[in-house]
Amino acid sequence: MIQKPRGTRDFLPEEMERRRAVEKRMRDVARCWGYREVCTPEFEELELFTARSGEGIIEEMYVFEDKGGRMMALRPEITAAVQRMYLNEARVTPKPLRWCYFADCFRYERPQKGRYRQFWQFGVELIGADTPVADTEVVMLARDLLQSSGVSFTLQIGHLGFMKALLSDMELKEQRILRRYLDKKDFDGLKGHLNAGGREDLYDSLTRLLECRSLDEITEITGKIPEHGRIEETLDLLDEMAVEYSLNPGIARGLDYYTGMVFEAFAYNLGAENQILGGGAYRLSHLFGGDDVPSSGFAIGFDRVMVSLGDSAGEPERVVGIVYTPEGKSHALRVARVFREAGLRTEIDIMGRNIGAQITHASKSAQFVAIIGKREQESGTVTLKDLNSGEQRELDLSSAVREVVTSGPRG
RNA sequence: GCCAGGGUGGGGUAGUUGGUUAUCCUAGGGGACUGUGGAUCCCCCGACCCGGGUUCGAGUCUCGGCCCUGGCCCCA
Numbered sequence: 001m002i003q004k005p006r007g008t009r010d011f012l013p014e015e016m017e018r019r020r021a022v023e024k025r026m027r028d029v030a031r032c033w034g035y036r037e038v039c040t041p042e043f044e045e046l047e048l049f050t051a052r053s054g055e056g057i058i059e060e061m062y063v064f065e066d067k068g069g070r071m072m073a074l075r076p077e078i079t080a081a082v083q084r085m086y087l088n089e090a091r092v093t094p095k096p097l098r099w100c101y102f103a104d105c106f107r108y109e110r111p112q113k114g115r116y117r118q119f120w121q122f123g124v125e126l127i128g129a130d131t132p133v134a135d136t137e138v139v140m141l142a143r144d145l146l147q148s149s150g151v152s153f154t155l156q157i158g159h160l161g162f163m164k165a166l167l168s169d170m171e172l173k174e175q176r177i178l179r180r181y182l183d184k185k186d187f188d189g190l191k192g193h194l195n196a197g198g199r200e201d202l203y204d205s206l207t208r209l210l211e212c213r214s215l216d217e218i219t220e221i222t223g224k225i226p227e228h229g230r231i232e233e234t235l236d237l238l239d240e241m242a243v244e245y246s247l248n249p250g251i252a253r254g255l256d257y258y259t260g261m262v263f264e265a266f267a268y269n270l271g272a273e274n275q276i277l278g279g280g281a282y283r284l285s286h287l288f289g290g291d292d293v294p295s296s297g298f299a300i301g302f303d304r305v306m307v308s309l310g311d312s313a314g315e316p317e318r319v320v321g322i323v324y325t326p327e328g329k330s331h332a333l334r335v336a337r338v339f340r341e342a343g344l345r346t347e348i349d350i351m352g353r354n355i356g357a358q359i360t361h362a363s364k365s366a367q368f369v370a371i372i373g374k375r376e377q378e379s380g381t382v383t384l385k386d387l388n389s390g391e392q393r394e395l396d397l398s399s400a401v402r403e404v405v406t407s408g409p410r411g
Numbered sequence: 412g413c414c415a416g417g418g419u420g421g422g423g424u425a426g427u428u429g430g431u432u433a434u435c436c437u438a439g440g441g442g443a444c445u446g447u448g449g450a451u452c453c454c455c456c457g458a459c460c461c462g463g464g465u466u467c468g469a470g471u472c473u474c475g476g477c478c479c480u481g482g483c484c485c486c487a
Contacts, residue, residue, distance in 0.1 A: 115486085271487090325445070356448030360448065
């Protein structure tokens, strides 16, 4: 038998309903903040992603040659595509642009808990704004989105300016190596590398920087960096808006195009892959041949959020089963239509079962059955049976609909 | 790419030192049954991940692969 591809998943209706419910809550939050949805192609020219991240990522992507001999890649993330789209389509749109997306991405990696080869990201990009309030907005939106999903998380905020200030006289390549040691908390490796480069003077300040949890502590080590005022204002605003976060100057965010504030969120019970959000301020479009535009944004690992939420069942949907005898068939079809017009999920027997078997079947998903036989057909009524209580009454059609609509969700 | 543990009907399971026709539950389909059966009774469907090897004989032992679950690496 043919299996699904490695690292992919099938979603049955129950799980899709849970996913859609969370997705809807996130969409509603984004909409209230003024972030409107955009959509980019599922695949792009390979160069879009290598320009951003280097040739190394080819091994971790789905890359293919199309019939015209072009090298293409299934998108491994969305930010680059949104920036490309901005340059292609929206350069002259009034700033700021507030965009969001919910889209699947593909990475050719070894699957493990919370890591799949096809996965979904909910993300936002704020393009053309470069102020403390803009920084505050994306962080607050990140917080609101995660909260709306119901997941438990911690938020960490950092800024690349701190480490840059300490390493300002070093080459970019060298800075990157040191950041990696720090990110891995490999202090022996860090020390060795610094000693080899004759910069053992930096060891103390770098490791102390990672311990800092307040701007004052950081400033003692780095001095007042150029962005100090802006960072201070952003953090003050976040405090005023009661956003819970911890300051973490160690956040490095792998890539070079991040320019200022960076932040990440982590969930519990996720094992090794517990990061559920990452983002920051960046400048990317010059890599694609456009004018640079200050941007910031983040992406939520939607699947990880769902894993962290677990199987906690959402509210079950109200379902009505239409049960009928052969004499009641035409009336039953009309009744079903009325229930559907009231917005209720309504299912009718199409297996030719007898009444008892119909009730048996309906009870697997429905909370109510409407029983229709010769008597109801003649009087234009329905017999509504509440499957939870077992009670039933013969009602006129509109009363029956009202009864179901006003009933609470299944208890 | 590396390490550990796994893979028996759709789901969950039993399977002894290698030995008849592979166990049970559940789900699914059919029938009896024609206004209550959210039943009951009867019947049916349906599995040893794939491929080599050892053996008279492999679900069971062995090797390789695939896949799953974790972890490492990586992480945009």
